[in-house]
Amino acid sequence: MLFDNASKSIYSQEDWNIMQAAYDKAAKTLVVKSSTDDDARIIAETVMTAFNRGNKDINSLAALAVITAINSHPSLNHNGFEQRKRSG
Numbered sequence: 791m792l793f794d795n796a797s798k799s800i801y802s803q804e805d806w807n808i809m810q811a812a813y814d815k816a817a818k819t820l821v822v823k824s825s826t827d828d829d830a831r832i833i834a835e836t837v838m839t840a841f842n843r844g845n846k847d848i849n850s851l852a853a854l855a856v857i858t859a860i861n862s863h864p865s866l867n868h869n870g871f872e873q874r875k876r877s878g
Contacts, residue, residue, distance in 0.1 A: 805841070812837045812851035819856050832859045 801809075816822075816833045824830065836855040845851055 808846060808848055809837050809841055809851070812841075812848045812855065815848065815852035816855035816859070819852065820859055828862075829859045832862055 799806075813833055816837070817830065820829050820833070822829045822833065833855040836858040837851050840851050840854050845854070
């Protein structure tokens with residue numbers, strides 16, 4: 791489990807469960823197979839940051855994490871796609 795409720799945490803178990811569910815949903819969407827993948831780190835950081843800013847909706851957190859992970863890959867963003875399309 792990527793999100794683990796450490797003792798003396800500022801998060802409740804319910805908070806961890808929400809973040810874990812959002813992570814799992816985003817990872818499944820992106821087919822992330824390992825917690826060592828770069829996408830896994832991006833998903834976890836995005837979920838936690840958005841959660842800390844008040845977003846508590848699992849679907850919203852997951853969607854934001856997927857978008858952020860996709861946009862972090864230049865070859866997958868719109869400009870990269872357009873460049874590959876033109877050269878192909």
